[in-house]
Amino acid sequence: MDHIFLPARSHISTFSHQDKDETVFKKTEDFSGLLDTTAELRNTENTKAKTGDTKLVAMLPGIVIEHYCTVKGITWQEFWRDQKWIKALLNDPEFAYFKTTSGRI
Numbered sequence: 001m002d003h004i005f006l007p008a009r010s011h012i013s014t015f016s017h018q019d020k021d022e023t024v025f026k027k028t029e030d031f032s033g034l035l036d037t038t039a040e041l042r043n044t045e046n047t048k049a050k051t052g053d054t055k056l057v058a059m060l061p062g063i064v065i066e067h068y069c070t071v072k073g074i075t076w077q078e079f080w081r082d083q084k085w086i087k088a089l090l091n092d093p094e095f096a097y098f099k100t101t102s103g104r105i
Contacts, residue, residue: 027066028063031061034098035098037059038058038100041056041100055101056100057101058090058099058105061098064098065079069085072085087105090105
């Protein structure tokens with residue numbers, strides 16, 4: 001069975017302000033309702049996609065993926081190129097609320 005996860009679609013806002021001699025950038029993303037959706041899917045195990053034998057396993061906001069890449073010291077491209085990073089993120093307990101299924105991926 002193939003596993004997929006979907007980057008959650010929402011709007012990312014970027015703000016900047018001066019702090020002494022530095023410019024500080026802050027990114028925010030509103031993903032209201034996403035955790036309710038993933039919890040509902042996780043609790044009902046209603047995660048079969050309509051096409052064949054593919055199972056939806058998570059829905060992650062882009063800002064979460066970006067944060068993960070920053071913490072791990074990898075680029076966005078490295079994250080998507082190497083399945084080990086995707087699996088590591090999906091199996092990290094810190095991000096369990098974004099999963100639509102229980103257990104390890």
